[in-house]
Amino acid sequence: xxxxxxxxxxxxxxxxxxxxxxxxxxxxxxxxxxxxxxxxxxxxxxxxxxxxxxxxxxxxxxxxxxxxxxxxxxxxxxxxxxxxxxxxxxxxxxxxxxxxxxxxxxxxxxxxxxxxxxxxxxxxxxxxxxxxxxxxxxxxxxxxxxxxxxxxxxxxxxxxxxxxxxxxxxxxxxxxxxxxxxxxxxxxxxxxxxxxxxxxxxxxxxxxxxxxxxxxxxxxxxxxxxxxxxxxxxxxxxxxxxxxxxxxxxxxxxxxxxxxxxxxxxxxxxxxxxxxxxxxxxxxxxxxxxxxxxxxxxxxxxxxxxx
Amino acid sequence: xxxxxxxxxxxxxxxxxxxxxxxxxxxxxxxxxxxxxxxxxxxxxxxxxxxxxxxxxxxxxxxxxxxxxxxxxxxxxxxxxxxxxxxxxxxxxxxxxxxxxxxxxxxxxxxxxxxxxxxxxxxxxxxxxxxxxxxxxxxxxxxxxxxxxxxxxxxxxxxxxxxxxxxxxxxxxxxxxxxxxxxxxxxxxxxxxxxxxxxxxxxxxxxxxxxxxxxxxxxxxxxxxxxxxxxxxxxxxxxxxxxxxxxxxxxxxxxxxxxxxxxxxxxxxxxxxxxxxxxxxxxxxxxxxxxxxxxxxxxxxxxxxxx
Numbered sequence: 001x002x003x004x005x006x007x008x009x010x011x012x013x014x015x016x017x018x019x020x021x022x023x024x025x026x027x028x029x030x031x032x033x034x035x036x037x038x039x040x041x042x043x044x045x046x047x048x049x050x051x052x053x054x055x056x057x058x059x060x061x062x063x064x065x066x067x068x069x070x071x072x073x074x075x076x077x078x079x080x081x082x083x084x085x086x087x088x089x090x091x092x093x094x095x096x097x098x099x100x101x102x103x104x105x106x107x108x109x110x111x112x113x114x115x116x117x118x119x120x121x122x123x124x125x126x127x128x129x130x131x132x133x134x135x136x137x138x139x140x141x142x143x144x145x146x147x148x149x150x151x152x153x154x155x156x157x158x159x160x161x162x163x164x165x166x167x168x169x170x171x172x173x174x175x176x177x178x179x180x181x182x183x184x185x186x187x188x189x190x191x192x193x194x195x196x197x198x199x200x201x202x203x204x205x206x207x208x209x210x211x212x213x214x215x216x217x218x219x220x221x222x223x224x225x226x227x228x229x230x231x232x233x234x235x236x237x238x239x240x241x242x243x244x245x246x247x248x249x250x251x252x253x254x255x256x257x258x259x260x261x262x263x264x265x266x267x268x269x270x271x272x273x274x275x276x277x278x279x280x281x282x283x284x285x286x287x288x289x290x291x292x293x294x295x296x297x298x299x300x301x302x303x304x305x306x307x
Numbered sequence: 308x309x310x311x312x313x314x315x316x317x318x319x320x321x322x323x324x325x326x327x328x329x330x331x332x333x334x335x336x337x338x339x340x341x342x343x344x345x346x347x348x349x350x351x352x353x354x355x356x357x358x359x360x361x362x363x364x365x366x367x368x369x370x371x372x373x374x375x376x377x378x379x380x381x382x383x384x385x386x387x388x389x390x391x392x393x394x395x396x397x398x399x400x401x402x403x404x405x406x407x408x409x410x411x412x413x414x415x416x417x418x419x420x421x422x423x424x425x426x427x428x429x430x431x432x433x434x435x436x437x438x439x440x441x442x443x444x445x446x447x448x449x450x451x452x453x454x455x456x457x458x459x460x461x462x463x464x465x466x467x468x469x470x471x472x473x474x475x476x477x478x479x480x481x482x483x484x485x486x487x488x489x490x491x492x493x494x495x496x497x498x499x500x501x502x503x504x505x506x507x508x509x510x511x512x513x514x515x516x517x518x519x520x521x522x523x524x525x526x527x528x529x530x531x532x533x534x535x536x537x538x539x540x541x542x543x544x545x546x547x548x549x550x551x552x553x554x555x556x557x558x559x560x561x562x563x564x565x566x567x568x569x570x571x572x573x574x575x576x577x578x579x580x581x582x583x584x585x586x587x588x589x590x591x592x593x594x595x596x597x598x599x600x601x602x603x604x605x606x607x608x609x610x611x612x613x614x
Contacts, residue, residue: 087488181393182538182540183536184536184537184538188538205509205513206512206531208536219609222536223610224513224533224610229529231492232489232492260613267613301613303527303529303530304611304612305611305612306571306574
């Protein structure tokens with residue numbers, strides 16, 4: 001089945017203890033798409049500027065990703081600069097040049113209209129809702145957000161959440177969204193805002209999915225997937241979006257979404273996130289094989305399973 | 308088989324968002340012993356003061372714990388006061404009245420000499436080493452330490468670590484001990500200091516065990532156990548020590564210590580830690596049943612296992 005993602009395609013300038021990179025390919029939709037492309041047909045809705053070269057677009061198309069929804073607007077592409085200190089879980093933002101992204105109005109190509117799955121990457125909640133409302137027939141909607149929207153556009157975000165089936169956020173965002181310092185309590189509160197399941201990403205400690213009663217069948221109420229203990233994290237940028245791509249991509253490759261399927265999706269999310277951080281930018285996500293992905297899946301299994 | 312633990316038996320005065328308790332039973336050896344008592348015969352070496360009543364000692368003896376190694380010294384019992392804010396992973400220490408614990412000289416009763424396992428709870432590294440050296444025939448030595456000893460008595464601690472088979476510490480301590488901000492890299496460095504395996508406790512995110520090459524057979528190089536997503540953490544005091552008690556107690560109940568057995572021990576550690584935080588102090592650890600423990604073990608399994 002096919003999945004449509006709306007979000008940023010951008011340039012990143014990144015510094016970590018392992019070096020720096022200037023204006024490399026980045027953006028949530030980029031990481032998401034590349035990660036999801038190993039599981040299903042991916043379609044991107046985004047905006048880039050004049051400086052976005054055909055070579056960069058080829059990074060996506062060579063993975064079979066449909067880029068007809070990437071608008072080329074006059075001006076420069078969104079450019080983010082960040083630095084990682086000792087705490088690789090948190091980037092220090094150096095600059096955010098929104099450029100053409102500032103006036104982004106998602107335009108959905110007609111050929112995308114039959115998409116089965118939809119992922120609303122981290123953009124303005126109002127735009128997320130517009131896109132979601134214009135795709136009433138999708139089978140499942142995943143979504144992301146961030147502290148900035150939680151603080152500055154809460155009412156709009158609350159409206160958006162009503163249309164999101166599975167929300168993927170991190171610990172800090174879950175606490176901020178609910179005003180509750182306990183992650184499990186916060187999870188329950190988020191599940192009252194609309195989503196039928198909530199994935200909370202814990203960075204190097206993995207991620208937990210919480211299910212609303214009766215959603216996606218029965219079974220466990222929560223499930224934890226590990227992250228790989230990686231000695232050399234080159235660049236954590238995009239780890240969460242790559243998790244999202246592996247998670248949603250795997251879901252879209254399955255006939256039905258049950259709690260059992262969602263448990264496996266959590267593992268595939270972790271797997272794709274673990275690949276993403278091994279190199280700067282989305283480099284490692286560009287030429288994986290399904291065998292490498294499955295091998296790492298088995299490593300995740302051996303890392304957590306008693307038998 | 309039997310396990311001997313040396314550490315603190317103390318009073319705790321605790322405040323969390325759920326209330327406060329004045330001078331309740333606490334101390335690392337207390338939590339450790341109670342948790343381990345569900346798996347094996349436990350013997351305690353500690354010191355208390357005149358104010359330590361028979362009723363308090365009965366909390367231990369009623370669980371079959373051997374307290375003949377608890378010295379009653381003139382003076383007051385060690386008393387710790389702490390408060391938990393929003394971040395339940397970290398206590399703010401209000402006071403530390405060492406009292407009789409300040410001049411603690413562990414005295415090992417002759418009847419303890421045949422103990423099969425030894426756990427060096429968090430006390431002065433010099434004392435840990437003395438106890439360890441005086442018990443040359445134990446099958447396995449577990450140990451704990453804390454930031455204070457890492458900073459102020461590093462040379463002594465390094466000597467102690469050479470005699471510890473399995474060290475149990477938390478993320479912060481691992482980073483501090485090695486000066487490395489990456490937990491997996493820090494783990495490798497600790498394994499070069501002596502221990503054959505290292506358990507790093509991640510608080511609400513569970514714990515990871517790292518194996519030195521060739522130690523405890525072959526198999527996985529690391530294994531992660533979850534923590535339960537508990538909505539109402541009443542009091543995190545003693546969670547780590549209860550983890551240690553479940554972990555070491557389970558090991559001592561097995562014929563052989565292999566990586567497979569250690570994986571199960573990680574789960575039992577998490578299980579006992581999860582019970583400890585459900586009530587103030589060690590209350591919940593006083594009257595569990597093995598059925599309750601196994602039920603929670605299965606919950607941990609369903610929380611992490613795909614099938």
